Amino acid sequence: MSSTVRTVDDAEKGTLEHVSSMATLDTMTSTASIKDVAHKELKRLPSDTSTLQARSPDSVSKSKGAEISKPDPPKPSPRPKVSKWLKFQLWFNTYRKFYTLTVILNVIGLILAATGVWQYPRHYTSAFILGNLQTALLMRNELFGRFLYLFVNTLFAKWTPLSFRLACTSILQHLGGIHSGCATSGFMWLIFRVVINFMNHKNTHDAVLAMGVVTNIAIAVSILSAFPWVRNTHHNVFERHHRFIGWLGLICTWVFIVLGDIYDLDTHTWNPNGLHLVEQQDFWFAVMMTFLILWPWLTIRSVKVDVEIPSPKVAVLRFERGMQQGLLARISRSSIMEYHAFGIISEGVDAKYHYLICGVQGDFTKGLIQNPPTRIWTRQLKFAGVSNTSTLYKRGIRVCTGTGLGAALSTCLQSPNWYLIWIGSDQEKTFGPTIAGLIHDNLEGRVTLWDSKQRGGRPDTMKLIKEVYTSWNAEIVFITSNWIGNKEMMEGCKEAGIPAFGTLWDF
Known part of the structure; x- marks a missing residue:
């Protein structure tokens, strides 16, 4: 397969590898008038440059669009060199800051406990193990995440200082740093507990020692x-x-906790006293961990x-009922295996349908095209993505490439204050009517579609x-792209x- 064909395929999948800027705004053939916030003056913005012409799915399928001759690809323009300090700032993001802070605090506690300066963790190590693991689970729990997004969007939208709203978005997007940091720390505390047990093996039952190792x-x-x-x-x-x-680790944790709590170190006997067990703090940590793991699965x-x-590259899945913007859905052919997350497209909570765009990238998505299902498993409790915080901002821009449209479109459909920039390949043919x-039907005057196949390459995205950022009077830009495209745009925006x-x- 030629490199040209691979480039087109990757663009359609939303995984387009790096293509140097091959066209600029000057190559666009038309512009669209857009009103500013106060609707007092018109500003000229780059307009829809794709061949999409229709106002409805039926008419789109019939429309062939205007014929546009494909220009000769210009010579690639060299990318400006980005400073190492700027790259470091982007690399050391809030995720890594959360991870670093969480691990450092726990390491300090471990050192103090290991040296005997702090005795509490030596006697109640399980609380530190399970406290960390519970927090790790909480950060990835759909229900807790939805609550945080709702809380922030309800209380702080638009009126608070922009810097505060940006901080809120950054924290919500990077909660995974706390998840990873607490999981790592919980594992370190577990090792510490097992080491203490083996050092005191004469007073510890073999079953407790064995379960510590297995856990x-x-x-x-x-x-x-x-x-x-x-991953x-x-x-x-x-x-x-x-x-x-x-899940096996959770079961082992329960066994480890119960055995450790009912074994009397002084008498070297088992004391299966239920009242004593429920009085232990590690018991309730384990209860909460179990709830956090089970709850999302009860909604499947x-x-x-x-x-x-519409094409061999994409499947568009349609489900009943509308959804709020900024949510993602997990779907699977099986009730417990191989779940995949996709951005939800919907015109609003009162809409009749919502959609998922699934680009062919693996066996699961390929199967959606080769053997389309009539029913599919999903979690009814959807989880929120960073786009859900678009409510915080007065005006914004949503940039996406290829199938990244799935995570971006709802924000623009449900708010007239958001502008869409979509870079793809032969969008009408690839993504369908x-x-x-x-x-x-919804984005007239606030969308730029760039067809990289017709234009001979990507635009000068920055x-x-x-x-658009200046003309649209935007406060924020959200980007959904492949790794290289995301890196270039984030560096350029920074x-x-x-x-x-x-x-x-x-x-």
Whole structure:
């Protein structure tokens, strides 16, 4: 397959590898008038440059659009060199700050406990183990996440200082740093507890020692399987080990706690006193951990789905009922295996349908096209993404490439104060009439569609973002793209002083 074909395919999937800026705003053929916030003057913005012409799904399928000759690709313009300090600022984001702070605080506690300066952790180590693990689970719990987003969006939208709202978005987006930091710290405290047990093995029952080792192994496997390299390149391996070994770790934790609490170190006898057990703080930590793990699974349902296949590259899934913007759905062919997350597209909570755009990137998404399901498993409790905080801002820009539109479109559909920039390849043919109709029926005058196939490459994205940011009087830019595209745009926005949040790859 030629490199040209690979580039087009990657753009359609939303995983387009780096293509140097091959066109600029000057190559656009038209502009769209957009009113400013006060509606007192008109400002010229880059307009829709795609071939999407229709106002409804039916008319889109019939419309062929205006013929636009494909220009010769210009010579790639060199990328400006980005300073190491700017790169470090983007690398050491709030996620890593949370992770570093969490681990450092726990390491200090471990050192104080190990040296005998702080005696409390030596006697109640389980509280530190389970407290950390419970917090780790809480940070990834859909219900808790939705509550945090609702709390922030309700109390602080638009009226608070921009710097405060940006901090709120950053914290909510990077809660995973606390999740990873607490999971790592809980594992370290567990090792500390097992070491103490073995040092005091004469007074500790063999069953307690054995369960401590088994629990350590289970949690270690669960943590290692969540490393980005495993998660991003071997999704099924990550899911099976992180989930099922994690569940095994929870069971082992329960056994370890119960055995440790009912074994009397003084008399070396078992004391299965239920009242004594429920009086221990580690018992209630374990109860809360179990609730946090089980609750999302109690919301799974098999639901009806209609699959539209506009091209071999994309499947558009349609579900009943509308959704608020900024949510993501997990779907699977099985009730407990191989769940995949996709951004939800909906015109609002009162809409009849919501949609998922699934680009072909693996066996699961390929199966949606080769063998379209009529029913599919999903968690009814959806989880919130960073776009959900768009409510905080007066005006903003949503930039996406390829299938990244799935995570971006709802924000623009449900708020007239958000502008969409979508870079893709042959959008109408690839994504079909349903998606095209949603865009044209709702985003007139506040959308720029760039067809990289017709234009011979991607636009000068930073020039486009800067001009729209100024003309649209935006406060924030949200970016959904592949790793390289996200990196380039985030660096460009940081250098230009434009507040921006991009796709997050946990380290």
